[in-house]
Amino acid sequence: MADLHSTFTEFDGIIKLNSTKKSSLRTSRNSIREDIRKYFDEKREDHSVSFKGQGSFMMNTTIKPISNEFDLDDGVYIFGKEEDRPTPQTAHNWIYDAVKNRTSSESLDKNTCVRVIYKSDYHIDLPIYYKVDKSKDEYTLDDEVPELAHLSKGWIKSDPYAFKKWFDGEAKNKPQLKRIVRYLKSWSDKKQTDNSKLIFPSGMIFTILASNCFIEDERDDISLLETLKAIQEEIDDTRFDDAYYECYRPTVDETEDLLNKYAAKTTKENFLNALDSFIKSGNQAIELESKKDACAKWQKHLGDRFPCSTIKEESSDTSARVFSNPDQIGFDHKSA
Incomplete structure (x- = not known):
């Protein structure tokens, strides 16, 4: 066989991301994070922000698509009081305004995220979440289920970081x-x-x-x-x-x-x-x-x-296939 x-x-x-592409994506992601941090520092005194990578990039299951257009998901977590919770559209507007000048391509405001488009060959999606209480460690985001700013469904419970943790457990060793x-x-x-x-x-x-x-x-x-x-x-x-x-x-x-x-x-x-x-x-x-x-x-x-x-x-692979039928062998020992 x-x-x-x-x-x-x-x-x-051939299909998985190499270290060079991973580094390029991380650099772009980190630049976007700095844009959003600066926006919140300057314009949103009632809210703070942190980030958590999600999706296949963080699980190391991303592939190079045939179209060559990569995508990366980076969760934006807004923290504030319940009474200061914005509407999903307002939350999207904040993030859109923060990143709209990051590239020469126009960013997109989609149903579940804001998308920043890089002309080279990739885009970065920014799903937006709200949490009422901020942990002392901004990377500990599993103490309370976040809510995603969904433009058509409103605020809905969603926890992609928990999904990553689940898959990490499934794929361990x-x-x-x-x-x-x-x-x-x-x-x-x-x-x-x-x-x-x-x-x-x-x-x-x-x-x-x-x-x-x-x-x-x-x-x-x-x-x-x-x-x-x-x-x-x-x-x-x-x-x-x-x-x-x-x-x-x-x-x-x-x-x-x-x-x-x-x-x-x-x-x-x-x-x-x-x-x-x-x-x-x-x-x-x-x-x-x-x-x-x-x-x-x-x-x-x-x-x-x-x-x-x-x-x-x-040689054993082909010989068995070529001479498997005795009728194919002629008198002079050559295939007919």
Whole structure:
């Protein structure tokens, strides 16, 4: 059977953020933080502010998207008295005003964040939270559930830092799990790049599903395939009687089914059919003798960045395949 563990780890090196890109993102993030601190020091005497990184960047599951437009999430935490709580729109206005001149591109005020756009190849999203009591340590933000300034829903309880802590616990001493999450995100990126109308679940959903269904193995190709199968058995209610098309947050709000957003008939069918196709190709790849043939099966779903060109076929891989049928061998011992 074709062992493509080394090809998968090479792929992981291709898609994950390198130290140079991480440093660039951190520099931009820190400059934005200084803009916001300065704004609050000068204009908001009833409020203070601190920050907490969140999302895939902090969990080390960010991938380089095919479009090359990176994103980073940095939570902005506003502290003040309950009677001084602003409306969500006012909170957004404060942050927008603080960062609007950071880049030459116009910042965007979105439903759940303010976005600062860097023309090079990335943007930084700033979700805004309010907390009534500030801890002595500004980085201890889990003593009270913050509330997110959501422009259409108002102030809603949200704790992305708690989600990061949950995932850190799930991935402790399991570096393979983070690689599996990155592979799943790359698959999603490839599918949606090929078809801009295709809607796939979010990176958070893939992170939760991978964590809940993770199957460890010394080989990444087998771990990915078995994890995909476990996910399918968990959520594909069109193929498994005991499955439920659900994915609940492990942290606030634990009653929210994240897959409900992707439950429209066509969206659900497209996702589950793509998952089934991925599994079928994975099964075929594992059974093949030729590494190049197996790689082509995976590459179909993971894209051209999956490094099949670097594979060197071992003689035993090709000989078994070429001469497996005695009828193909002529009298002069050459293939017919």
